[in-house]
Amino acid sequence: xxxxxxxxxxxxxxxxxxxxxxxxxxxxxxxxxxxxxxxxxxxxxxxxxxxxxxxxxxxxxxxxxxxxxxxxxxxxxxxxxxxxxxxxxxxxxxxxxxxxxxxxxxxxxxxxxxxxxxxxxxxxxxxxxxxxxxxxxxxxxxxxxxxxxxxxxxxxxxxxxxxxxxxxxxxxxxxxxxxxxxxxxxxxxxxxxxxxxxxxxxxxxxxxxxxxxxxxxxxxxxxxxxxxxxxxxxxxxxxxxxxxxxxxxxxxxxxxxxxxxxxxxxxxxxxxxxxxxxxxxxxxxxxxxxxxxxxxxxxxxxxxxxxxxxxxxxxxxxxxxxxxxxxxxxxxxxxxxxxxxxxxxxxxxxxxxxxxxxxxxxxxxxxxxxxx
Amino acid sequence: xxxxxxxxxxxxxxxxxxxxxxxxxxxxxxxxxxxxxxxxxxxxxxxxxxxxxxxxxxxxxxxxxxxxxxxxxxxxxxxxxxxxxxxxxxxxxxxxxxxxxxxxxxxxxxxxxxxxxxxxxxxxxxxxxxxxxxxxxxxxxxxxxxxxxxxxxxxxxxxxxxxxxxxxxxxxxxxxxxxxxxxxxxxxxxxxxxxxxxxxxxxxxxxxxxxxxxxxxxxxxxxxxxxxxxxxxxxxxxxxxxxxxxxxxxxxxxxxxxxxxxxxxxxxxxxxxxxxxxxxxxxxxxxxxxxxxxxxxxxxxxxxxxxxxxxxxxxxxxxxxxxxxxxxxxxxxxxxxxxxxxx
Numbered sequence: 115x116x117x118x119x120x121x122x123x124x125x126x127x128x129x130x131x132x133x134x135x136x137x138x139x140x141x142x143x144x145x146x147x148x149x150x151x152x153x154x155x156x157x158x159x160x161x162x163x164x165x166x167x168x169x170x171x172x173x174x175x176x177x178x179x180x181x182x183x184x185x186x187x188x189x190x191x192x193x194x195x196x197x198x199x200x201x202x203x204x205x206x207x208x209x210x211x212x213x214x215x216x217x218x219x220x221x222x223x224x225x226x227x228x229x230x231x232x233x234x235x236x237x238x239x240x241x242x243x244x245x246x247x248x249x250x251x252x253x254x255x256x257x258x259x260x261x262x263x264x265x266x267x268x269x270x271x272x273x274x275x276x277x278x279x280x281x282x283x284x285x286x287x288x289x290x291x292x293x294x295x296x297x298x299x300x301x302x303x304x305x306x307x308x309x310x311x312x313x314x315x316x317x318x319x320x321x322x323x324x325x326x327x328x329x330x331x332x333x334x335x336x337x338x339x340x341x342x343x344x345x346x347x348x349x350x351x352x353x354x355x356x357x358x359x360x361x362x363x364x365x366x367x368x369x370x371x372x373x374x375x376x377x378x379x380x381x382x383x384x385x386x387x388x389x390x391x392x393x394x395x396x397x398x399x400x401x402x403x404x405x406x407x408x409x410x411x412x413x414x415x416x417x418x419x420x421x422x423x424x425x426x427x428x429x430x431x432x433x434x435x436x437x438x439x440x441x442x443x444x445x446x447x448x449x450x451x452x453x454x455x456x457x458x459x460x461x462x463x464x465x466x467x468x469x470x471x472x473x474x475x476x477x478x479x480x481x482x483x484x485x486x
Numbered sequence: 487x488x489x490x491x492x493x494x495x496x497x498x499x500x501x502x503x504x505x506x507x508x509x510x511x512x513x514x515x516x517x518x519x520x521x522x523x524x525x526x527x528x529x530x531x532x533x534x535x536x537x538x539x540x541x542x543x544x545x546x547x548x549x550x551x552x553x554x555x556x557x558x559x560x561x562x563x564x565x566x567x568x569x570x571x572x573x574x575x576x577x578x579x580x581x582x583x584x585x586x587x588x589x590x591x592x593x594x595x596x597x598x599x600x601x602x603x604x605x606x607x608x609x610x611x612x613x614x615x616x617x618x619x620x621x622x623x624x625x626x627x628x629x630x631x632x633x634x635x636x637x638x639x640x641x642x643x644x645x646x647x648x649x650x651x652x653x654x655x656x657x658x659x660x661x662x663x664x665x666x667x668x669x670x671x672x673x674x675x676x677x678x679x680x681x682x683x684x685x686x687x688x689x690x691x692x693x694x695x696x697x698x699x700x701x702x703x704x705x706x707x708x709x710x711x712x713x714x715x716x717x718x719x720x721x722x723x724x725x726x727x728x729x730x731x732x733x734x735x736x737x738x739x740x741x742x743x744x745x746x747x748x749x750x751x752x753x754x755x756x757x758x759x760x761x762x763x764x765x766x767x768x769x770x771x772x773x774x775x776x777x778x779x780x781x782x783x784x785x786x787x788x789x790x791x792x793x794x795x796x797x798x799x800x801x802x803x804x805x806x807x808x809x810x811x812x813x814x815x816x817x818x819x820x821x822x823x824x825x826x827x828x829x
Contacts, residue, residue: 173748179672180641316697317527317741317742318737319754320741320743321741321743321755325754328751345671346742349743350750350752351743352748383672384672387674387675388671388700389675389678389704391702391727391742392727393704393724396700403675404672407643407673408640
C-alpha cells in the first residue's frame with residue numbers, strides 16, 4: 115500500500131481513534147469496450163488510493179467535480195461497492211473484506227442519504243412502509259411498534275406523522291429528502307453518508323434541510339460524510355473538508371484553514387471558481403480559470419493527476435506522485451496536501467507559469483485568457 | 487429606446503386543475519450590451535416568461551407587450567418571428583445534450599444554423615466560421631473537432647458549442663436559461679467567461695435566467711426577482727444585494743449558506759412556494775413573510791419605486807423610505823434572535 119504513513123500520525127492516541135479509517139482505498143470499474151477484443155481489459159480508476167480518517171461526531175465534507183470519484187468513495191464507505199484494494203476500518207474493525215452476511219449487522223451503523231429525492235424512494239409504496247423498511251429488513255419490533263417508531267422518526271425530521279399512509283408523489287422535493295433522512299436514521303446509525311442531499315433543492319428549501327441535518331447531528335451525535343459539489347454548502351456544514359480530483363485526495367484541512375490558506379493549486383482554482391453572492395467581492399477577487407477539461411479516469415495522468423492543467427506544474431510533477439502530507443510548517447497537523455510545490459497564501463496562481471512539455475498540455479485555451 | 491421593452495407581460499395556461507397563472511405582470515427594459523438577470527426558485531415563472539417572447543410556450547395565453555427593436559414579439563406572425571428567433575434572439579438552455587442533435591456532426595449543425603439565416607454564405611465560408619467560433623469559445627483544436635458528434639464532447643464543451651451556435655449569427659439578444667446549472671464550478675467559470683467575452687466583442691444584450699445568486703452577482707447589470715409569477719423586486723446589481731427592499735429578496739439572501747461556518751444557523755424562508763393555479767388576490771409571499779400585516783392579505787401590491795430611486799422597484803406594502811425599512815429589518819432580526827433564546 116502506498117502513502118499510508120502520512121495520515122496515520124494523527125491517530126496515535128486511543129481515545130481519538132477515528133470512527134472510520136480508510137487506507138489505500140481503490141475502486142476500479144472495468145470498461146466495456148472494444149478493448150476487450152484486443153485482449154486488454156481497461157479500467158476506470160474511479161477511486162485510486164485514498165487515505166482518510168473520519169472522526170467521531172464530525173462532519174467531513176468531500177468535494178470535487180463530476181467524475182472525481184467522490185460518490186464512488188461514498189458508496190465504498192457504505193459498502194455498497196466492494197473495494198478493489200485497500201482497507202476500511204469501522205471502529206477499528208476491518209470491514210472491507212466482510213461477506214454480505216457478515217456485513218449485515220454492521221449496515222445499521224452506516225446509512226446513506228441520496229441526491230435524487232425522486233429516484234431514491236419507491237413511488238408505489240407508502241411513506242410509512244418506506245421509512246419502516248429498515249425495521250422489516252433487520253426484523254425489529256412488531257408491526258404496531260414499528261408504526262409508532264416510524265411516526266416518531268417522521269416527527270424528528272419535521273414531517274407530519276399523520277401523513278404515514280401517503281405516497282412519495284404527495285410530497286415536495288424537500289419533504290422527500292426528509293423521508294430519506296428518516297429512513298436513514300431508523301436504525302440509529304453512527305454515521306450518515308450524505309451524497310449531494312441538498313443539490314436538487316431550491317435555496318430556501320435547501321436551508322431548511324441543512325438546518326435539519328445540523329440539528330440531528332447535535333441531538334443524535336451523528337458523524338457525517340457530506341458529499342457535494344457546492345462549496346458554500348460544504349463550508350457551512352463541515353468541520354473538515356477533503357478535496358478530490360480524479361480519484362485522489364488533493365488536500366484535506368479544517369474548513370477555515372482550507373478556505374483561507376489552501377496549499378494545493380487545484381483547491382485554489384476550485385475555490386476561486388465559486389461564484390460569490392456579493393457583487394463587490396466578485397469584482398475584487400482574482401479568478402483562476404482552469405484550462406481544458408478533466409482528463410479521463412481510464413488513463414489518468416502520470417505523477418500528480420492535476421499536472422496537465424496546473425498553472426504552476428514543473429517537469430517532475432509529471433513523474434512523482436506527491437504524497438498527502440503536511441505541506442508547510444505553519445499548517446496545522448490536520449492540514450495535509452498532495453503537492454510538490456504547495457502554495458503560499460499570498461502567492462498569485464494567475465502569475466504562475468507551468469513548465470511542462472507541450473505535449474502534456476491538454477488544451478490551448480489562450481483565447482480565453484487565464485484570468486478575469 | 488431600449489432594445490427590448492417588456493410591459494405587463496402575463497402568461498397563463500389552461501389545465502384540467504384550473505388556470506395556471508405562470509407570469510403575472512412582468513415589465514422591464516434591456517439595453518444593448520447589458521445583462522439582465524431573472525432570479526427565482528422553481529415554478530416562479532422565470533423560464534416561461536422568456537419562452538413566451540420567442541413563441542416557444544405552446545398553448546399559453548399571453549397578454550401585454552414585448553417590443554424588440556420596434557417589433558412587438560407577441561403580435562408578430564410566424565414568418566416575422568422566424569426571422570427574429572435564432573437570427574436576432576439567440577437562445578441557450580440548461581441541458582446542451584438535448585439541444586444538440588445527436589445524429590449530426592457539431593460543425594454541420596453550426597453551418598446549418600449560419601446558412602439557415604443567410605443563404606448567401608457559402609458552405610466553405612460557413613464551415614470556416616464554425617471552426618473560428620468553436621475556437622473563440624475555447625474548444626481546443628477546433629478545426630479537427632467540427633467533424634465530431636455531440637456525444638464526443640464533455641458537458642462543459644457542449645454548452646460552449648451551444649453558445650458558439652447561438653452566437654454564430656451575432657444576435658442582438660441572447661436568452662440564457664440556466665446555462666451553467668448542470669456544470670461544475672470550474673467549467674461554469676469557463677463558460678461564464680466565454681459569455682462575457684462574446685458580449686464585450688459583439689455588444690450582445692443578455693437575459694440570464696438562473697436560481698444561483700452567486701452567478702447573478704458576477705454577471706448581471708440589473709436583476710429581476712420573481713416569485714409565484716410576479717416581480718417582487720427589480721434593482722441594479724449592487725442595490726439588490728446591499729439595499730434590497732422586498733422581504734422575499736431578504737429571505738433568499740439569508741438562506742444562502744455563505745456567511746457563517748459550522749454552528750451558525752441559516753435563516754430559511756419558512757413554508758413552501760404557493761401553487762400558481764387560481765392564485766388569490768393578495769401578496770403571494772404573505773403566507774411566508776415574517777413582516778406580513780393585514781393589508782398584505784387583502785391587496786396584491788404592484789411594483790413601486792422605493793428608496794427614492796427610479797431604477798429600484800419593489801412589490802411590497804412595507805415603507806418605501808430607506809431609513810424606516812432598515813429599522814423594520816433591525817427590529818425583525820432582534821425579535822428573531824430573542825425568539826431563539828430559551829426563555
